[in-house]
Amino acid sequence: MVITLLDARRARRIAEQVPDPELPMLTLADLGVLRDVSLTEDGTVVASLTPTYSGCPAMAEMRAGVAARLRDAGYTRVEIRTVLDPPWTSDWITPDGRRKLAEHGIAPPGAAPARPAGPVPLVLAPTRRSVPCPRCGSADTEETSRFAATSCKALWRCLACREPFEYVKEI
Amino acid sequence: MSDDHVYLTLAEGHDDDTRWAYGTGFEDPLHGVDTTVPDGVDAGELADLCVTLADDALVSAQRLAEWTTRAPELEEEVALANIGLDLLGQARLLYSRAGQVDGTGRTEDAYAYFRDADGFRNVRLAELPNGDFAFSVVRLLVFSSWRLAHFERLTAHRDPVLAAIAAKGVKELAYHRQYAAEWAVRLGDGTEESHRRMRKAQEQVAPYLGELFTAYDVRDEVVAVLRQVTEAAGLPMPVYRPLPGSGRSGEHTEHLAPLLAELQGVARAHPEATW
Numbered sequence A: 001m002v003i004t005l006l007d008a009r010r011a012r013r014i015a016e017q018v019p020d021p022e023l024p025m026l027t028l029a030d031l032g033v034l035r036d037v038s039l040t041e042d043g044t045v046v047a048s049l050t051p052t053y054s055g056c057p058a059m060a061e062m063r064a065g066v067a068a069r070l071r072d073a074g075y076t077r078v079e080i081r082t083v084l085d086p087p088w089t090s091d092w093i094t095p096d097g098r099r100k101l102a103e104h105g106i107a108p109p110g111a112a113p114a115r116p117a118g119p120v121p122l123v124l125a126p127t128r129r130s131v132p133c134p135r136c137g138s139a140d141t142e143e144t145s146r147f148a149a150t151s152c153k154a155l156w157r158c159l160a161c162r163e164p165f166e167y168v169k170e171i
Numbered sequence B: 001m002s003d004d005h006v007y008l009t010l011a012e013g014h015d016d017d018t019r020w021a022y023g024t025g026f027e028d029p030l031h032g033v034d035t036t037v038p039d040g041v042d043a044g045e046l047a048d049l050c051v052t053l054a055d056d057a058l059v060s061a062q063r064l065a066e067w068t069t070r071a072p073e074l075e076e077e078v079a080l081a082n083i084g085l086d087l088l089g090q091a092r093l094l095y096s097r098a099g100q101v102d103g104t105g106r107t108e109d110a111y112a113y114f115r116d117a118d119g120f121r122n123v124r125l126a127e128l129p130n131g132d133f134a135f136s137v138v139r140l141l142v143f144s145s146w147r148l149a150h151f152e153r154l155t156a157h158r159d160p161v162l163a164a165i166a167a168k169g170v171k172e173l174a175y176h177r178q179y180a181a182e183w184a185v186r187l188g189d190g191t192e193e194s195h196r197r198m199r200k201a202q203e204q205v206a207p208y209l210g211e212l213f214t215a216y217d218v219r220d221e222v223v224a225v226l227r228q229v230t231e232a233a234g235l236p237m238p239v240y241r242p243l244p245g246s247g248r249s250g251e252h253t254e255h256l257a258p259l260l261a262e263l264q265g266v267a268r269a270h271p272e273a274t275w
C-alpha cells in the first residue's frame, strides 16, 4: 500500500472533527486532546489521545468515536493510543475552541498557572481573577463553585446580567 | 455519519474479556500506553507502590461519593463528587499499571473488587467514616496535602508511566487541597460552633497522622502547609498521637470491611455480568 502525505492529512482531518462527548460544541482538536494522527507503513492509522482529567469518563467514548469515524472513512486498520505525558493543560484549547466555548455561554480558561519544579505552593489569599461574563461581557462576576457538572468546569455568576455561567478551569 | 456511532462502537465487542465495571466495552485506562518497565526499576516494588497509592485513592473516592445527597449544599456535593471522581481515575490508572508490572496481568477490577480488607494497603485515615462536614474537610485537607506532596516527588520516578500518572494527579490534587483549605479557614474562622467542630475533627484525625509519614519523606512539606492553613483558620496544629498498626500492612479499622462490602457487593454477586 502506498502511503501518501495526503492520506495522513485526510486521516488527521477526520479524527480532528470528532466532537467531544461532554463539550459537543468542541471537536477533539479544539479541546487539544488529539495529540497526533499518523499513518504507519502498513496503512494503520495511529491516533493518540490524552485525557483531560484522570477520571475523565469520556475517554472511552473519545477513543470509540475516533476509531468509528476513521473506519467509516475507509481506514480498516485503526490504532488508538493513550498519551499521558505531558499531561493535558487547558492551554491546549485552541483559539477556535475558546471562541466556540464563549459562543455557547461557557467562559474559556485563562492561562494555566506556571508550575515550577518543587512543592506546589498553597495560596490562601483570594486570587481575584476577572472572568468576563460570556453573555454580556461584564467583568463584574464571581465564582459560586470551583466544581461543576464536569471535572473541567467551575460555576460562576454574572452580577450585571444575573446569569449563572460555566467556566473552563485553568489546569 | 452520526454521533450514534460512538455508542454503537461502545456496545460492540462484548466478548468474553469485557470486564464487569466498564462492561460496555470500555478499555483499560492505560490502553495503548507503552507498558515496558524500564531497566533498573524493581517491578515488584513498583507494583506495590502503585497498589498502595491506588488503594488510598479508591477508598477515599468511595467515602467522598457517600456525600452525594448528604452534603450541606448542592455545590459542595458536586465538588466532593468531582474530587472523588479524580481520585477514582487515579486509582484506575494505578491499578492498571500495577497489573502490568507485577506479572499477574490482573485488571483494575481484580484489585478493586476481588480483594478483602486485609489485602488493602490504604492508610486508615482514608477509610474512617465521613462524620460531619468538618471532619471530612479536615481529613481531605490532610489527605490531599500529603498526597499532593508525594505525587509531586513521584513526577521524577524512574517509571515513566507512574511519573506521568503523578504529573496529571498533581494538578488535580492542587484543586482538592485548595478546596479543603478554603473550607478549613471558613469553618475554623467562622462561628463558635463551626470552630468547635473543626477542633473536634482535628482530635479525631490525630491518631491517623503518624501513619502517613512513615514511608515517604514529605513530612516537613505537609506540616508547613497544615501550619499555613491552621494559622489562617485560627486553629491549633493537629496533635501527633500515633496509633499502633498500619493500614499499609493490612491492619485496618473496623470501618473498612463494610465500605468494601458496599463497593464490591454487586461485582461479587455477578462476577461475569456486563452492562
Ligand SMILES: [Zn+2]
Binding pocket: A133, A134, A135, A136, A137, A138, A158, A159, A160, A161, A162, A163
Ligand atoms: Zn453577564
